[in-house]
Amino acid sequence: MQGGDENMQPNPLYSDTGSGVFCIHPSDKSFNLIQAHAHVQYEFLFLVQGSILVENSKQIVKATPPCAIIHCPYTLHRAQTADDHTGVYERYVINFRESLLSDFFEYIEISRLKGFGMTVIPLPEKTADFLIGCCEQIIDANERGEHKRSVLILATIADTLIKCMPRAEAINSPFKIMYIYNVMEYIAENLQLNPKLEELAERFFVSRAKLASDFKTVTGMSIKKYTTFMKLNLAKIMLKKGYSVSETAEACGFSDDSHFIITFKSHTNMTPKEYARKGDYMHG
Numbered sequence: 321m322q323g324g325d326e327n328m329q330p331n332p333l334y335s336d337t338g339s340g341v342f343c344i345h346p347s348d349k350s351f352n353l354i355q356a357h358a359h360v361q362y363e364f365l366f367l368v369q370g371s372i373l374v375e376n377s378k379q380i381v382k383a384t385p386p387c388a389i390i391h392c393p394y395t396l397h398r399a400q401t402a403d404d405h406t407g408v409y410e411r412y413v414i415n416f417r418e419s420l421l422s423d424f425f426e427y428i429e430i431s432r433l434k435g436f437g438m439t440v441i442p443l444p445e446k447t448a449d450f451l452i453g454c455c456e457q458i459i460d461a462n463e464r465g466e467h468k469r470s471v472l473i474l475a476t477i478a479d480t481l482i483k484c485m486p487r488a489e490a491i492n493s494p495f496k497i498m499y500i501y502n503v504m505e506y507i508a509e510n511l512q513l514n515p516k517l518e519e520l521a522e523r524f525f526v527s528r529a530k531l532a533s534d535f536k537t538v539t540g541m542s543i544k545k546y547t548t549f550m551k552l553n554l555a556k557i558m559l560k561k562g563y564s565v566s567e568t569a570e571a572c573g574f575s576d577d578s579h580f581i582i583t584f585k586s587h588t589n590m591t592p593k594e595y596a597r598k599g600d601y602m603h604g
Contacts, residue, residue, distance in 0.1 A: 386448030
């Protein structure tokens, strides 16, 4: 395989996320996202009906309505309906890049959303109704092509959620280790280069021991394990988009096709080709 930036495949994890506010309103009788996934955007999930288990690499939390669930960028997570779930699993899901709110950073403490990757916020009924109304307005604005309106509504949602967060929850990721989110971003953007602990420590001006410790504190896993999960996350996206096994293996930084196939099957119980035909559902 060829190396170097000039030969890197475009990264669908980054190139196909859109520049606006993505909002959907799905409902399912049951739901089980078998494999964890991650994305470059924030994800806000507003649970309307149903009982679910949401999981990241550090914890499993049972969520019941009305509540909001926040997933930070680059963090692995999955969801499934709980054992006592009855009826319909109904939710609104919003995805957006943090840069969309850059004009509001002076007024909105967006950094408070960066807990340990996942935050579940119980909501008062009136607040939940207000936020769901905002989601409907975003869907309407998107249908009308009113981008600025959808961003303004998103800013209102983010500000409301931040005000609903307990103060202790808001500071559970100390600023001294917030740089780990930059490390996670760098890894996800450079999977083909296989960034190692030594290189990352040098790039972010910390010792290897501190980086390894801080990374484990925030993500619940080692850098090596996180990198593997992010490679597989990108591989799933590429396979579903029709990329070949060889193209996917190279873009995701695997040494050869055989290594990719073995790693992929050991984590998913499917070969890459089987996954491309079947796949899994990725809207928590």
